[in-house]
Amino acid sequence: MSAPAGYRIVSLDQSRSHEMLTTVEWAFAFKLSPEAMRDVVPWDHVRGLEAVDATRGPVGTIGGVHSSHTMTLRMPGGGTVPTSGLTWVSVHPAHRRRGILSAMIADHFSRALERGEAVSALYAAETAIYPRFGYAQATVKSTLDLGRSPKLRPIEGSDDLPVRIETVDMSVHADVVRAVQRRLDEPGSPVEMGDSVVHDALVDITTRQPDAEDPRIVIVEDAHGPAAFAVLSREIKWSETAAAGTVDVKVWGAVDAASARRLFSVVTDLDLMASCKVTANGTDGLLLQLLEDPRGVGMRALDGMWIRILDVPAALGARTYSADVDVVIEVTDALLPTNEGRWRLSATADGTPTIERTEAPCDLALGIDALSAALLGSTSVETLHAVGRVTEETPGAVRATSRAFRSDLPQACNLAF
Ligand SMILES: CC(C)(COP(=O)(O)OP(=O)(O)OC[C@H]1O[C@@H](n2cnc3c(N)ncnc32)[C@H](O)[C@@H]1OP(=O)(O)O)[C@@H](O)C(=O)NCCC(=O)NCCS
Structure with missing residues (x-):
């Protein structure tokens, strides 16, 4: 998705830090310490939506900003997954509800994927904001x-x-x-x-x-x-x-x-x-x-950290599974079509999994938000099925997949970003 009418997407380096911080202060209604922010903002990833049409505000003003931290997250089984920690998502009150956030999310997804980051993670200021983009609660705080x-x-x-x-x-x-x-x-x-x-x-x-x-x-x-x-x-x-x-x-x-x-x-x-x-x-x-x-x-x-799978095979392949599993999962993902379709997940308990495209009939179907909820093992596939977020096509597939996705250790994210 490109920028909404009247805006363009630009990278903001530290020479435009004042504009970035001002947008954040307007969005979050607090006063920031510029010295502290110098070290806390991942400046190499800051992006802004700049007005190019005077009907949107003075040309060159920044309507919204976001950035992302580089990190890896622990996965069930002890491995890690490259992750983009979405942060400082801020739209100036004069520019809100014009599609700036939606454009920033699309920009974030494509840049994170270019960097090889298979998951996006964030803390939500309000729980209503992110489910539409495929994010799901992954830890409890x-x-x-x-x-x-x-x-x-x-x-x-x-x-x-x-x-x-x-x-x-x-x-x-x-x-x-x-x-x-x-x-x-x-x-x-x-x-x-x-x-x-x-x-x-x-x-x-x-x-x-x-x-x-x-x-x-x-x-x-x-x-x-x-x-x-x-x-x-x-x-x-x-x-x-x-x-x-x-x-x-x-x-x-x-x-x-x-x-x-x-x-x-x-x-x-x-x-x-x-x-x-x-x-x-x-x-x-x-x-x-x-x-x-x-x-x-x-x-x-x-709710604690929210996550969103950006790359299905890389994310599912970064963890191990608690029980033998061989299941065909049909994924819907309106924002990232590369995730859409049927994936065969096969693994022995605690062994290296394989995730491949398949044309075989699916055993269960779910949206990318439900798959993201299940990824760390914090929400069981059984519960997602019970509330209508997973459809079972083959009897027993939900129970078997749920067992496999279970994690021995509790989920936690102790750092906020
Ligand atoms: C939340 C925020 C980023 C949204 O930005 P925005 O540019 O107005 O969002 P968009 O215009 O792209 O909205 C996309 C959709 O999300 C919905 N939406 C946006 N913010 C929402 C909110 N706070 N609650 C519920 N829905 C919201 C919009 O109604 C729109 O829905 P639609 O597609 O059905 O019309 C902005 O209001 C903001 O900066 N708020 C204060 C700071 C904040 O909460 N930041 C998030 C930090 S995690």
Whole structure:
């Protein structure tokens, strides 16, 4: 799809950073720190829709922008898939509902495919925006308040792990974040990534109150190096009788239960702090399962990362399958016709799969959004069938495919982008 009437699509490098940031500020109604944004925006991928017709606004003004991070995501079975992390999707209020987002998505898909990225991933500002483009919820994000020193299940060796508590310093801590990410097993976790994603995890992009403390980082190490980290900021508050400060954990990751337990025993026991706000994944994640009283943390589950398959054989071929499977899947994809049609997926349990075009009759049919929902194993094919998003043509095909797509580990994406 080309640009809507009156606009053209252009690349925006850092010489036009002011226009890009202004568009983002208008779209999201917040004020950004230009210094922080210098490192957080993947400038090599920024695209804009520029007015070329005065009826759309002064010629040369930017109506909308987007960019994308380079990354790989962990897949079931331990492999990774090259992924484009769509980000900074912003349309100026004066230019909205003219098809700019639709044009940006088409532009994003074709450029990501040119770079060999088989999946697009994003966090949605509003859930109504992205399903029409084939995106589906892939992880769940729960918000919790751990309070002060919640009871955590004992894990052998956890208390002995060394901990560092430092002020965030990109030149030191970017490597810590990368080291932990490479060790994360959960499908959906970013594994390798461009600097912009790491910087986004570490810095505060909005303009800060002058008296706000600098972001801090807690790091747990084990015999293999960094095993867990949490980036947090504290805010001191007082009740009439006691200190009632809050800890806001912006992002965290832990490679196993021992490092997660050590991390949260420190993060929830900082002096003068009474509450500790954090996000966790699903109900099956390490943090939820470490808590002896999961109800006491006021869990609220929200959609986390959304994904969209751009290249069916590359995406399905990047994971393993939990059971033997030999199934013909008919895919519909209105935006990327190269995905349309019948694909034969054959795999033995945990073996290398093959995905080939076929003319054989299909066993089940589904849209690219439903296939994207199933990719990491977070939504079962059975459930997608139950709600009418998968059609079964061969009796038993849904049950067999559902078993194969299951993942042993819970899905999680601990970085937002
Ligand atoms: C969301 C946003 C990017 C949409 O941009 P836009 O250029 O107005 O979108 P388009 O004109 O291409 O709309 C495409 C379709 O999506 C629909 N749509 C767009 N935004 C929507 C929203 N927030 N909720 C529901 N539907 C939406 C449009 O109605 C249109 O539907 P149609 O094809 O049936 O007519 C823009 O409103 C925006 O910048 N919002 C604030 C920032 C934001 O939320 N960004 C997304 C970050 S994840």
